Amino acid sequence: MRLSDLDLEVGERYTSDRLQSVFDRGMTGRGIEICYDSDDRRYLRLFARGDGPYADKLSGDEFTYVGEGQSGDQELTAGNRYLAEAETAPLPIFFFYKPPGGDAWEYRGRVEVLEFDRVRRNGRRVFEFTLTYDTKERVDRSSHASDISPPKRVETRRSRVIRDTQISSRLKEEYRFECQICGDVRRQSPSERYAEAHHVRPLGSPHDGPDVRSNLIVVCPNHHADFDYGMLSIDPESGRIAHAYDQNVDGTTLETRPDHEIDTEFLRYHNHEIADF
Known part of the structure; x- marks a missing residue:
């Protein structure tokens, strides 16, 4: 699978089997998945559940996504590290949301990392990432979940390592x-x-x-x-x-x-x- 060949539609629902078919790889069960296409280009898949353990704040033009790690203090490793690095070195990030009681993942669009911070929540330290939707993909408010608002437009600059x-x-x-x-x-x-x-x-x-x-x-x-x-x-x-x-x-x-x-x-x-x- 090449990223340039991906054909995802905002608002479309994907079962785990269909996600595997589209991306040519299955789900790991992590909220932040580090993936590569056939050209070895890195991308991330983010998953959030409406009834999940992190109580992500998914409303507004910008929304908060809590990093991975359900016990103890979260560390800036693995998926948290790659998501944090995307603030200054953007890469493709595909965001999927499963509403409470849902049986499939709704594709919400590509997102960008505006900033992140490590905060204390419920007696432990976690990472909170402020995300916004990629300006190239717009969410139709009338046909999608009301708890996630459409994005505002922001001007961004992208940098990407050119690989041989x-x-x-x-x-x-x-x-x-x-x-x-x-x-x-x-x-x-x-x-x-x-x-x-x-x-x-x-x-x-x-x-x-x-x-x-x-x-x-x-x-x-x-x-x-x-x-x-x-x-x-x-x-x-x-x-x-x-x-x-x-x-x-x-x-x-x-x-x-x-x-x-x-x-x-x-x-x-x-x-x-x-x-x-």
């Missing part, structure tokens, strides 16, 4: 689209293999990782998400994999080609700044 997709495409072909973590091969059609390329030190602010071969690992979608959520790390010297919960790969060794050397400094950066266990 030839580097990642070539590397995926060299590994025959096999995940370097688990060896799995996914398919985007019966005849086409599919894999994703993960930047060990992420691109863009505040990480500013380079788009080079030595900063890339070929992975399946599941382990790409595990890298982003900080559930997976790799020892820079031995290549030994540590996984927070997947015993099938925990303790195994990263598969690498002789002509693909991953920079140990990028691995150290990931382990120190992103790994969360």
Whole structure:
């Protein structure tokens, strides 16, 4: 799936199966999902429930979305971190809402992050994100839920890292689209293999990782998400994999080609700044 090929209609309702069909990936159950298209372009999917645990304030031209983490103080990791970074480095964010008692997710449109803050709520510290709808998508107030108002127009500037997709495409072909973590091969059609390329030190602010071969690992979608959520790390010297919960790969060794050397400094950066266990 390429982001440029997405055909979503504001107000349309999507079951989990239909979401998987449209995006070519299933739901993780998280409120903030970190995803990539077939060109390795990152995007986010946000989910909010009218009867959810966070009591998101979804009214007004701007609305408040509470970060993920239902117990203890929320940390600026995983989905919270990527959503926070979108304030200064915008990326596509698709917002879905399920009304109380609903059995499907209503697509509310693409949103932008105006600001975020860490506040105390019900005895713990949580992140509150102020979001507004992308000015390119307008919600028809007469035909959509009244608890979410249409957006106002704001002037924004976008910045996006330009990737050299030839580097990642070539590397995926060299590994025959096999995940370097688990060896799995996914398919985007019966005849086409599919894999994703993960930047060990992420691109863009505040990480500013380079788009080079030595900063890339070929992975399946599941382990790409595990890298982003900080559930997976790799020892820079031995290549030994540590996984927070997947015993099938925990303790195994990263598969690498002789002509693909991953920079140990990028691995150290990931382990120190992103790994969360």
